[in-house]
Amino acid sequence: MKRARLFTPGPTAVPDEVLAALGRPLVHHRTQAFGDALTEVMCDLQYIMQTQNPVVVLSSSGSGGMEACVVNLTAPGEKVIVTELGKFSNRWREMAQTYGVEVVSVSAEWGHAVTPDQVAAAFTAHPDATALLTIHSETSTGVLQDVEAFAQIAHRHDALIVVDGITSVGCHDVRTDEWGLDAVVGGSQKGVMTPPGLAYVSLSPAAIQKMEGRRHASYYFDLVKAVKSAGKADTPYTPAIPLVFGLQAALRMMREEGLENVIARHAANAGAVRAAVSAMGLSMLAETPSNATTAVLIPDGRAGDITKKMEHEHGVKIAGGQQHLNGHIVRLGHLGFYNAADMLTLVTAFETVCHELGLVDARGPGVEALGAAYGGGA
Amino acid sequence: MKRARLFTPGPTAVPDEVLAALGRPLVHHRTQAFGDALTEVMCDLQYIMQTQNPVVVLSSSGSGGMEACVVNLTAPGEKVIVTELGKFSNRWREMAQTYGVEVVSVSAEWGHAVTPDQVAAAFTAHPDATALLTIHSETSTGVLQDVEAFAQIAHRHDALIVVDGITSVGCHDVRTDEWGLDAVVGGSQKGVMTPPGLAYVSLSPAAIQKMEGRRHASYYFDLVKAVKSAGKADTPYTPAIPLVFGLQAALRMMREEGLENVIARHAANAGAVRAAVSAMGLSMLAETPSNATTAVLIPDGRAGDITKKMEHEHGVKIAGGQQHLNGHIVRLGHLGFYNAADMLTLVTAFETVCHELGLVDARGPGVEALGAAYGGGA
Numbered sequence: 001m002k003r004a005r006l007f008t009p010g011p012t013a014v015p016d017e018v019l020a021a022l023g024r025p026l027v028h029h030r031t032q033a034f035g036d037a038l039t040e041v042m043c044d045l046q047y048i049m050q051t052q053n054p055v056v057v058l059s060s061s062g063s064g065g066m067e068a069c070v071v072n073l074t075a076p077g078e079k080v081i082v083t084e085l086g087k088f089s090n091r092w093r094e095m096a097q098t099y100g101v102e103v104v105s106v107s108a109e110w111g112h113a114v115t116p117d118q119v120a121a122a123f124t125a126h127p128d129a130t131a132l133l134t135i136h137s138e139t140s141t142g143v144l145q146d147v148e149a150f151a152q153i154a155h156r157h158d159a160l161i162v163v164d165g166i167t168s169v170g171c172h173d174v175r176t177d178e179w180g181l182d183a184v185v186g187g188s189q190k191g192v193m194t195p196p197g198l199a200y201v202s203l204s205p206a207a208i209q210k211m212e213g214r215r216h217a218s219y220y221f222d223l224v225k226a227v228k229s230a231g232k233a234d235t236p237y238t239p240a241i242p243l244v245f246g247l248q249a250a251l252r253m254m255r256e257e258g259l260e261n262v263i264a265r266h267a268a269n270a271g272a273v274r275a276a277v278s279a280m281g282l283s284m285l286a287e288t289p290s291n292a293t294t295a296v297l298i299p300d301g302r303a304g305d306i307t308k309k310m311e312h313e314h315g316v317k318i319a320g321g322q323q324h325l326n327g328h329i330v331r332l333g334h335l336g337f338y339n340a341a342d343m344l345t346l347v348t349a350f351e352t353v354c355h356e357l358g359l360v361d362a363r364g365p366g367v368e369a370l371g372a373a374y375g376g377g378a
Numbered sequence: 379m380k381r382a383r384l385f386t387p388g389p390t391a392v393p394d395e396v397l398a399a400l401g402r403p404l405v406h407h408r409t410q411a412f413g414d415a416l417t418e419v420m421c422d423l424q425y426i427m428q429t430q431n432p433v434v435v436l437s438s439s440g441s442g443g444m445e446a447c448v449v450n451l452t453a454p455g456e457k458v459i460v461t462e463l464g465k466f467s468n469r470w471r472e473m474a475q476t477y478g479v480e481v482v483s484v485s486a487e488w489g490h491a492v493t494p495d496q497v498a499a500a501f502t503a504h505p506d507a508t509a510l511l512t513i514h515s516e517t518s519t520g521v522l523q524d525v526e527a528f529a530q531i532a533h534r535h536d537a538l539i540v541v542d543g544i545t546s547v548g549c550h551d552v553r554t555d556e557w558g559l560d561a562v563v564g565g566s567q568k569g570v571m572t573p574p575g576l577a578y579v580s581l582s583p584a585a586i587q588k589m590e591g592r593r594h595a596s597y598y599f600d601l602v603k604a605v606k607s608a609g610k611a612d613t614p615y616t617p618a619i620p621l622v623f624g625l626q627a628a629l630r631m632m633r634e635e636g637l638e639n640v641i642a643r644h645a646a647n648a649g650a651v652r653a654a655v656s657a658m659g660l661s662m663l664a665e666t667p668s669n670a671t672t673a674v675l676i677p678d679g680r681a682g683d684i685t686k687k688m689e690h691e692h693g694v695k696i697a698g699g700q701q702h703l704n705g706h707i708v709r710l711g712h713l714g715f716y717n718a719a720d721m722l723t724l725v726t727a728f729e730t731v732c733h734e735l736g737l738v739d740a741r742g743p744g745v746e747a748l749g750a751a752y753g754g755g756a
Binding site for chain 2: 004006008010011013014019020022023024025026027028029031059060061062063064067070094095098099100187189195196197216217218219220221237238239240241242243317
């Protein structure tokens with residue numbers, strides 16, 4: 001029996017309850033049934049994002065949600081500061097430049113976070129910057145950034161802070177309101193345990209005020225329209241209906257578990273995986289690791305051998321590295337619907353394969369450390 | 379037992395085979411399994427669109443597909459001709475104007491088609507127009523337009539013809555290559571019997587050449603990237619994976635039925651519904667009716683009474699009118715997964731409700747005419 005298991009940092013594992021919701025008979029979106037589901041979804045997204053701000057749901061990937069932020073929260077001729085520390089945070093720059101926005105990049109080597117001091121220096125040098133486009137958890141490297149500190153700096157300079165929270169919402173404490181995050185973008189196929197196809201964006205009063213003024217041209221990603229429709233439990237264009245019902249099912253599970261427990265579970269899983277990797281004698285890329293994914297440095301460019309062997313022999317799908325890290329890291333995903341038993345599956349397959357490939361000396365220390373990290377048994 | 383049935387012109391009824399495909403265990407999009415499904419989907423879309431042009435699949439509603447055409451196939455400062463005859467064809471103007479494109483409108487009263495002579499006159503008056511943005515089946519009125527004739531005119535003036543085929547692909551003969559349609563946009567929740575969340579766009583060599591030159595800024599809807607990815611059985615951003623598998627299942631059914639039979643079935647269903655409506659003594663809005671939906675004129679602004687009663691008492695969801703036609707028409711949908719038995723359900727409920735509301739004198743002539751139209755029995 002070949003049983004495929006997803007351990008990528010997105011798309012992530014989907015609970016049966018969510019799959020079942022996808023397959024329900026289709027209802028029209030202009031019905032009470034759909035409006036109720038959308039309302040519940042938006043309310044539950046506020047819960048996991050810890051915000052009273054409206055959260056709009058867009059039928060697109062997370063990148064569509066990011067573009068919606070760029071076109072609505074910046075205007076032609078403006079200047080923004082972007083933290084660049086990996087593939088996804090670089091995307092903010094690419095998008096802003098696509099729209100002719102001037103970009104001041106503050107960068108860190110892949111594997112490191114940008115420091116608050118760097119961000120502060122950029123704002124001091126560019127006091128006319130209108131927004132900071134940044135990322136909480138950089139999926140390509142598994143690095144977590146201090147967006148709370150970034151927010152304070154941005155606000156001191158009267159700039160908006162726009163956060164890619166695509167792999168942090170639902171696995172880290174994202175205190176949208178307390179920290180003052182003006183926009184936070186998420187994607188359905190990440191911490192919220194649903195297949196890809198939906199993005200969601202929270203928008204602060206300052207963000208809404210900004211987008212009601214000058215901004216870029218856009219039709220499908222017009223967030224003024226989206227916020228207005230959301231207030232009527234509707235969407236401007238036909239939504240991906242089954243995915244909204246899937247997301248409803250997933251968010252119900254998360255609410256039942258409780259946000260604190262969800263975050264604690266992710267911290268425990270991520271911590272246990274890191275302990276296992278260390279015990280195997282391997283190094284990790286991220287200086288300040290995210291709970292979403294653990295990027296493991298693989299010697300001799302042999303990461304591809306590991307990902308292939310894990311997929312073909314164990315049915316365990318993990319991710320490799322992107323761009324210059326291709327071949328040099330693997331990314332073990334623990335974002336979403338995973339518990340200790342899943343981590344045991346993941347680490348057992350990983351350690352077995354690394355041992356067979358001669359990349360680690362012994363077989364066992366990883367799994368043992370994993371169990372110990374959970375307090376005695378996986 | 380309340381059994382809900384969708385007879386709206388989108389979202390349309392979804393076969394069980396498609397619902398089952400949505401609920402399958404999620405696979406990653408960077409796998410052979412997903413690449414094979416996407417390749418099959420793109421190939422089957424070429425089949426129903428009768429084209430050798432690449433057809434790209436976008437994770438968005440049909441409106442997203444339209445916007446992708448506007449941003450990629452027009453450039454700042456250009457002029458386009460738009461046929462306006464209802465809510466969805468008007469959207470081309472709104473989108474083009476959002477991007478600062480000059481729009482020459484050629485309009486017809488709602489319920490009528492724009493004539494080829496009108497389009498030719500517009501091109502003669504505006505020889506600098508670079509594209510005609512038009513619609514095949516106008517969903518808000520149920521009107522079909524002669525896009526074959528439009529294409530000849532556009533090409534005589536060296537302009538591209540960009541067609542909203544959202545409610546014509548899969549229910550009408552759309553001869554993309556024979557007629558020379560440069561771009562045709564479709565949506566998953568229409569003739570291809572899948573829930574909403576995907577758009578698809580075919581692009582001629584001339585369209586591709588145009589978009590490789592000057593165009594508007596866009597990131598998520600960058601069709602140059604989309605075409606390039608499609609050639610590698612991939613998408614630039616994470617796709618709505620379950621919907622692609624759903625679309626695969628739906629298109630297999632359509633290929634098995636055969637495109638000619640699919641179109642003939644739609645013509646038979648639409649013709650039978652029109653015969654029924656006439657026999658009931660009611661009038662229809664569309665001068666040149668589409669096979670997607672039949673717009674029926676309702677006296678005394680009582681369309682809302684009909685749609686509510688049909689939904690609540692019969693579980694049959696139909697659509698009302700939009701904008702100034704709200705209250706004055708109902709739209710009976712027969713686009714997609716319907717046969718004679720479904721039309722019998724639809725017409726029986728419609729005639730019963732119209733009779734109960736005193737809008738028609740007798741109960742029976744509609745159903746009788748429906749049966750006769752099918753050759754003796756529904």
